[in-house]
Amino acid sequence: RQALSLRWCRAGRGEMGLRVVSVSLVVLVSSGFVSFDEGGSYEATGYGVDVSFPMHHMIDARVSGAGAQRYDWFMAGCAAKSSRRACEANEESRMHMNREQIFRQRNYTELGFAKIRAPKGAYEVARRFWDAHSRSATEESWPPGNTYVNNWLSPTKMVSLEDHRFQPEGAQTKQVIWDGVKPVLEAWTGQRLKPTSLYGIRVYEARAMLATHVDRLPLVTSAIMQIDQDLDEPWPIEVVGHDGRAYNVSLEPGEMALYESHTVLHGRPVPLRGRFFANVFVHFIPVESDGKTNERGVDFDWQKKARRQDATRPEFPRPPPHHVSQKAAADAATLQRRDPRADRLLSRKKSGKEEEGHQIHENEDFGRDAFATGSTTALHLAAANGDLSAVEEALTSSKVDVNAPDVNLWTPLHEAARGGGDQIVKALVEHGADLGARTIGGASALFLAKQHKQHKVVAYLQSIGAPDYAEEL
Numbered sequence: 278r279q280a281l282s283l284r285w286c287r288a289g290r291g292e293m294g295l296r297v298v299s300v301s302l303v304v305l306v307s308s309g310f311v312s313f314d315e316g317g318s319y320e321a322t323g324y325g326v327d328v329s330f331p332m333h334h335m336i337d338a339r340v341s342g343a344g345a346q347r348y349d350w351f352m353a354g355c356a357a358k359s360s361r362r363a364c365e366a367n368e369e370s371r372m373h374m375n376r377e378q379i380f381r382q383r384n385y386t387e388l389g390f391a392k393i394r395a396p397k398g399a400y401e402v403a404r405r406f407w408d409a410h411s412r413s414a415t416e417e418s419w420p421p422g423n424t425y426v427n428n429w430l431s432p433t434k435m436v437s438l439e440d441h442r443f444q445p446e447g448a449q450t451k452q453v454i455w456d457g458v459k460p461v462l463e464a465w466t467g468q469r470l471k472p473t474s475l476y477g478i479r480v481y482e483a484r485a486m487l488a489t490h491v492d493r494l495p496l497v498t499s500a501i502m503q504i505d506q507d508l509d510e511p512w513p514i515e516v517v518g519h520d521g522r523a524y525n526v527s528l529e530p531g532e533m534a535l536y537e538s539h540t541v542l543h544g545r546p547v548p549l550r551g552r553f554f555a556n557v558f559v560h561f562i563p564v565e566s567d568g569k570t571n572e573r574g575v576d577f578d579w580q581k582k583a584r585r586q587d588a589t590r591p592e593f594p595r596p597p598p599h600h601v602s603q604k605a606a607a608d609a610a611t612l613q614r615r616d617p618r619a620d621r622l623l624s625r626k627k628s629g630k631e632e633e634g635h636q637i638h639e640n641e642d643f644g645r646d647a648f649a650t651g652s653t654t655a656l657h658l659a660a661a662n663g664d665l666s667a668v669e670e671a672l673t674s675s676k677v678d679v680n681a682p683d684v685n686l687w688t689p690l691h692e693a694a695r696g697g698g699d700q701i702v703k704a705l706v707e708h709g710a711d712l713g714a715r716t717i718g719g720a721s722a723l724f725l726a727k728q729h730k731q732h733k734v735v736a737y738l739q740s741i742g743a744p745d746y747a748e749e750l
Contacts, residue, residue, distance in 0.1 A: 383574025
């Protein structure tokens with residue numbers, strides 16, 4: 278099965294060609310797409326699932342001895358850090374979602390992924406933020422038995438756009454990235470999109486691995502923007518396209534991978550060789566014409582159907598050809614006008630009056646003493662007061678932003694997690710609330726729910742994988 282690796286390459290100036298870069302056994306590879314993209318190249322591996330890493334089930338060592346050995350080493354490291362039982366439970370959960378979620382969701386593109394140049398304005402502000410704050414990266418917290426990354430050997434780090442030390446620059450940078458990537462993904466999918474998640478710049482270091490997975494809803498239509506890297510060899514993301522074949526997509530700084538993260542298996546099953554690899558994950562969900570209601574092809578009830586063993590495959594419209602979608606996305610990125618906010622962010626210099634952990638902007642101190650909530654929207658107030666009817670009414674408005682921060686970066690989800698109740702939290706999440714959003718003090722919704730003993734909210738947020746970021750004051 279792991280037999281033939283094909284690479285699209287530039288054979289000469291203005292020419293394209295297909296050459297074999299490695300052969301271990303001569304067999305026929307099933308027909309499908311192998312498309313050249315403007316960003317460079319990506320490889321069709323010649324195999325599908327459960328070869329490089331367990332995706333649906335365990336690897337058969339007779340098919341992929343190297344993959345099986347690498348996975349045994351991976352699991353041994355997890356067991357040494359936690360317990361084998363916890364690690365195996367997490368693995369079964371990951372593979373269960375891989376098997377059961379994908380076929381119950383709508384695909385909005387033919388192949389499920391593409392590679393283009395990132396929108397210039399969005400990349401430049403993200404890169405500036407990285408250059409200014411990369412030394413302030415903090416280690417990410419993962420639950421016991423986590424097997425999505427091998428944090429026991431190579432902990433991941435985050436330069437958070439919500440870090441209270443970097444405000445208001447972080448919040449402004451985040452909005453420029455949202456606004457730059459959104460029209461590109463809308464052109465690619467042909468869908469109206471609503472933002473759901475943008476944490477910051479994740480940093481992987483030497484020997485890091487990322488288990489192959491699909492993302493939890495509401496992370497549906499997504500992009501990976503490559504910010505910076507120092508590698509000894511490429512560290513591609515392996516994706517399994519809608520054609521059932523695995524592809525390796527390598528990114529350079531300034532390039533961007535588009536992918537349907539809820540239905541395209543993706544991971545980095547080979548350890549990183551180099552010093553570091555920094556990128557931004559930007560996630561959206563398709564919505565109906567009102568701009569708020571989730572598009573009907575996104576099925577939040579897939580787990581209930583899986584428990585009932587309901588394997589009905591929904592009928593959805595056929596997406597346009599891959600090359601058409603990819604060109605639309607590339608054109609949208611290239612033709613996008615420069616965001617004037619990007620110019621202001623790029624030209625802004627740190628005030629000489631600022632202390633470490635503080636930023637002065639328009640005479641306002643965004644610092645360690647700014648921790649109290651300051652609700653400013655009707656949705657904030659309804660969520661804080663536990664008024665489910667008012668929350669639902671607000672969410673139907675085309676003008677409301679479910680992730681709107683107040684002056685202290687509290688979103689409606691933070692308010693609901695603190696005391697609004699689990700039904701309001703669920704409503705906000707289903708309308709795209711950012712689980713990883715952090716207050717100006719650094720707290721996530723799950724942390725606030727724990728602090729205020731909202732046990733039902735805690736149980737729900739933990740069940741959907743919400744991050745637990747503590748207050749940093």
